[in-house]
Amino acid sequence: xxxxxxxxxxxxxxxxxxxxxxxxxxxxxxxxxxxxxxxxxxxxxxxxxxxxxxxxxxxxxxxxxxxxxxxxxxxxxxxxxxxxxxxxxxxxxxxxxxxxxxxxxxxxxxxxxxxxxxxxxxxxxxxxxxxxxxxxxxxxxxxxxxxxxxxxxxxx
Numbered sequence: 001x002x003x004x005x006x007x008x009x010x011x012x013x014x015x016x017x018x019x020x021x022x023x024x025x026x027x028x029x030x031x032x033x034x035x036x037x038x039x040x041x042x043x044x045x046x047x048x049x050x051x052x053x054x055x056x057x058x059x060x061x062x063x064x065x066x067x068x069x070x071x072x073x074x075x076x077x078x079x080x081x082x083x084x085x086x087x088x089x090x091x092x093x094x095x096x097x098x099x100x101x102x103x104x105x106x107x108x109x110x111x112x113x114x115x116x117x118x119x120x121x122x123x124x125x126x127x128x129x130x131x132x133x134x135x136x137x138x139x140x141x142x143x144x145x146x147x148x149x150x151x152x153x154x155x156x
Contacts, residue, residue: 001149009034010138022050024065027141031069052106055115060106066140089147
């Protein structure tokens with residue numbers, strides 16, 4: 001995958017995320033579309049993973065969307081197929097994201113609990129969508145597509 005393709009994917013994530021889709025939704029759609037996979041089920045399946053797993057302080061939605069994208073592309077089609085390549089890519093995705101950003105859970109990345117009114121106010125008032133979430137989403141998608149392509153996922 002070349003840099004132009006990766007930049008196109010990142011731009012799609014940012015565009016979709018800035019225009020009404022949430023983190024996990026925009027990331028999984030950009031990844032799968034780049035691999036020729038399109039389904040109305042993908043954003044539906046991703047929705048509850050947004051906002052740190054439905055505002056439960058869980059894993060960042062951008063990261064879970066990237067995991068879903070990697071799995072949609074590399075996952076098993078039949079029972080008995082090996083999961084080793086997919087699991088290795090997913091582990092590298094999670095580890096790279098966590099190493100780069102210092103955490104993988106939404107509340108740790110944002111410094112607020114989106115499950116509370118105070119946390120949501122903090123999120124809005126500090127424009128964390130623009131200052132944090134867009135960066136996480138674009139980078140998670142970038143890491144994922146480079147891993148799918150079998151390339152190094154190291155940042156710029």
